[in-house]
Amino acid sequence: MTDAITSPAGLTPDEGERVEAAASAGTFIGRRDGSVAVWKGIRYAEAPVGPLRWRAPRPAPAAAEPVTALAFGNASPQELVPEMHLGEGVALSEDCLFLNVWSPSASLPSNSDPAPARPVMVWIHGGAYTYGAASQPVYDGAALASIGDVVIVTVNYRLGALGYLDLTSFATDTEQFDSNLALRDVLLALEWVRDNIAAFGGDPDAVTVFGESAGAGMITALLATPSAEGLFHRAIAESSPASSMYGPARSKLVAEHFLAEARMGEGPIGEVRSMPVSAIVEAATRVYSSVPSESPGLLAFAPVVDGDLLPEHPITVLHQGRGLPVPLIIGTNHDEATLFKFMKSPLMPITPAAITTMMQRLASENPDAVLPSREQLLGAYEGVRSRAVGLGIARDIGFRMPTVWLVEGHSTIAPTYLYRFDWATPMLRLIGMAAAHATELPYVWGNLDSNRRDYTFALGGRRTGEEISDRMTQWWTSFAATGTPGSEWPSYDADRASLVIDRTDRVEHDLDAGLRKGWGDAVLSFT
Template identity: 65%
Template sequence: MDAARAVDDTVVVTRGGVVRGRDDGRAISWKGIRYARPPVGALRWRAPVEAEPWAQPLDAVTFGAASPQRPNPAVPLGPDTVMDEDCLFLNVWRPAAPAEDARPVMVWIHGGAYTFGSASQPLFNGTTLVADGDVVLVTINYRTGALGFLDLTGHATPQQPFDSNLALRDVLLALAWVRDNIAAFGGDPERVTVFGESAGGGILTALLATDAASGLFHRAIIESSPATSMYGTDRSRTVADRFLAAAGVSTDEVDRLRTLNVEAIVDAAMTVYADIPSEFPGTLAFAPVIDGELLREAPITALRNGRGLPVPLLIGTNKDEATLFKFMKSPLMPIKGEAIDTMFENMRADNPGLEAPTREQVLDAYETVRHRTLGLGIATDIGFRMPTVWLAEGHSRVAPTYLYRFDFTTPMLKLIGIGAAHATELPYVWGNLTSAPKDPTFKLGGYRAGVEVSKRIRARWTGFAHGGEPDAPGSPWPAFDEGSRATLTVGRADRVVDDLDRELRGGWGDRVLAFR
């Protein structure tokens, strides 16, 4: 069945079948649309397969299941969330107001350390974003943790084949669904902007360096990408071996993996999730793999050298990224001195022949930073800021690129030492400033200023999706180039600063530093 016009405001004919949504007065939403067959049984750890058509109209009014994961207070899924390995669903929002022309499309890729999160998180309710921004929005689930990022290809046999980069393949299939179906929802398949944060930003960083993604999106917005946290097959084989040991599966009985209880998979994955960064500071257990097939080279290398897909890019980080990881006692970021020293040693070993900066050179960039926050600054910059700067430098040579740093915080977040931490920009991007009932963000004030920040940042994000420059009323944002290095700082008042990262670049240098 070909994509066709909407039968009425809430009923849409897709290639797979009819879907019936819900109109809340500001936006119409369709939730829980299957884009792939259940990745279970023989399809566990295999590339996703396009969903089969359905015969009866689908009441698309509830979210599909989230990928199985442990509860994490930093990534609240919502009280009614169901978890299931059968999780490859997507959701669509569009403004309730009619439009004569097709609207631009924004496709959201959620974050969560490649291990947590879902498209159905309350924070990602799309009503405000689409109603005020006049866009069609798609939010997608992908497989997380070991189910989406464990690379078992080194243990494959003719009888037990495995595929790599499963979550990336999930996203690619979802983007193909958007290309084939979004016109029926009033979206323009020739104006698709992908946007994502943290792990979602990392996935998009990988897709920018992936030939298979060519033509599936036309602009990209990347927030707080761990752009250098992608590794080769030697490291992924180490993770796979650790996972098998944690799951109690020997290397000569990989056939058991197809029938292993999913709770046992999540448990083993969480063991490896904590152990790998503790033993190898600065690295992640689960992340995209440079497999020589889907990812032929490290994305940071491809993008730094101008070999990424030449689409306009909006990219940036938050000023105090690492404070969230310290606050949550997360093992993911090397914050203490011993861990940072080990990270430097491992990085030098992984970059033989590269004139990596010495520890003393790097510390010179933090001479004005108080000692107790030194580790937080180093972790923020090697994990997020410097990879983003390196990436922006390279991509600006092939497509318009806009670099930002999100600095806005509230009195309460500043008081408890979080500041503009990792993910704190998300409520402002979505216009959902009070989506969590116990959110302490505005307990000491700052809400009125936050509303204005949200209006400006949403105007920039959606204006960019419409095909323009990411300007806000009275606040233009010039493109980044290696001459002026114009960078937008988002605060109570937005400012454009030339070469905001000059001191950091002096300390870290202009050579990409990454683990292999």
């Protein structure tokens, strides 16, 4: 492989300075933007269409001619929602397996002046396993790459039914299907990074995977995926729904539900490969909403504990300290569930009836676990207004407790850093969102102005927000470079240290003592 960057001549003034990265996958033409060079829309896999729909991804062949990589690739088909702007001019298509690279200009290697390789951070976006794209403005990697002197990679992968529907139980001699398609997409993207990132100034031996929400769920799944070993060396999981992954029995029920919604009837299963993609999205959207409405606490689409690629439930593996032994930052936000209430989303069980149904299901699916009594559980929420207790329970069963269960085990095999994001601007507190799910994202990325319609700072808090962003970008990129976020943030270890991120940060020991007492010793997951 030739690790070389050159600047082609003959550009028109509005195109700016372009740069070429010569890698084993081909030569890619990007653009230099100030102190950062960026390549967008690099194909890492063949289009997963036709006979490749619901099959494992295949690596894209090396490009014979230089590839212009100046625009984001397609996003995975999905129902468009106003709360999630995918980026200007971004199209939806099954042909969506693309990635993007931001690299500090000073890191770009050349034949005459080789530069030291920079740490690499690979982002897996969230969106309830159904929405989102790497092209979302908040994920623009220019600020993070420049501030942290790291190479940033963002990845598109298949979503919803196209990425998570498990049709393996319907396979025939002539029609084969693979499980965990989205997880396989991410693994293939990581293989691309391993084989090509040096041409963009990155160090393939210093790769950090990081993600939020469903992306963080993918991170915790990767930590329990044996074939992921060696593809990354550190991990960051922001608000991981780590317990919301299911086995083949439940995935088959979801598949049957999908086929019924798609009106497939008793026809040959192979007909699913000729369905219009719009029909797949429409059926998947109905399943996405109906599953958690009928079975509170469950998601329709998520990684599948298939006994193959993902042999065991990540919660079990990580709680027992058997995951990939890489350093880990993991945490949640103080008010995770308020976003779901604000959006009227069915994903989080907030009402007393939904919570009761969820707890009954957990009891039936975890027969060997001793679940807390109602009195014991409510004891964890003393002092919480009665109408907010449901939000607290939903937050903790969905995000905080799985994180606590996970760190208890992972901290025994690798340095582990736990946080809770508590900061909320006056406006977010006024409307009842506070430190809701995903509100940490602009601070992590250093992109406080990515959404022009955002009212987060309408009532103040901008200066504090900038200071928090400065700290978070430094912690995240320092971790990517060294495996530690800094001396002011101690690892979890025996004293259960947690960093509380707020206007003034603080380290607390056994921050979750009350929750652990209220929820008891049971480690719970849906199966």
